[in-house]
Amino acid sequence: MVRRVHMTRGWLAMAAFGAMGVAGTGTAGADALEGASEVVKLWAQGAPDAKGTDPAKDVPTLSVFLPKPDVATGAAVVVCPGGGYGGLAIDHEGKQVAEWLNSIGVATFVLKYRLAPAYREPAMLHDVNRAIRVVRQGAARWGVDPGRIGLLGFSAGGHLASTGGTHFDAGKADAEDPIDRVSSRPDRLILVYPVIAMATPYTHQGSNRNLLGEHPSEDLLKFYSNEQQVTPETPPTFLAHTNEDSAVPPENSLLFALGLRKAKVPLELHVFEKGQHGLGLGSGSKEHKIAPNPAFQSWPKLCEVWLKGQGFLDKKALQSP
Known part of the structure; x- marks a missing residue:
């Protein structure tokens, strides 16, 4: 059974990296993140309900x-940088994360998604x-399982x-677009100081x-309060937060973890004592004036151990799509 799909961090600068290709035929370009092999448009002919064609805001x-081939495992991860749905922390929550995942053999796809105020x-x-x-759908092309x-x-x-882990579908077998024929369910979730609850005292208002x-x-509040949307089909989940996070309190992760436990979904939760919001991998960010946090630097290794234990x-041998 699969779920239905319902079709602040003000200091975070919105970083726009443009779309230089189309799904299945992307190419690297001047607007690609440094180190990326290509940039792929999610929709070759334009996103649904797009309000324009500006690569910075209308083209996800x-x-x-x-x-590297000698370390590639066949696993892949789509990365969603934060930014309060109004910007993207594209370096320390995007590019740096891709470099870490590549180092453990994981193909990485950093998502530039549409943002407010142009979109909700x-x-x-x-x-x-x-x-x-x-x-x-493009798994074979990228050597991905x-x-x-x-x-x-x-x-x-x-x-x-x-949201992607609680609101997904199996795809539409007779869709004209072959991409729409495959499932949107992720196989694992990794949530780092996540916003979760939309109707509690712990809500991140921005x-x-x-x-x-x-x-x-x-x-609508209930639909996007994802702690209330967990089912046994929600993917196994790893969560990391800090107890000192005042922007997005750790209750967000705790509530999601409780939902996972109730649904008997495998989970691993780490709440570190010290640390502000927005730590990324824990190595800090000069751009956002975030100091390194040695304790929080351990979450990527803990996550790697968890992924290994999951067989991820x-x-x-790669499966067929």
């Missing part, structure tokens, strides 16, 4: 980072669902990742407002 893309829901949900489909595609998100990007607007309905990093 994936920047592709492939590991369901554009972001459409983008993350489509991103998983694009990677799965279509049964090992994870979704990783930070802060508001963590909310988007948790993300809530940018995603849902000024006066969202109760139904095993080198094996």
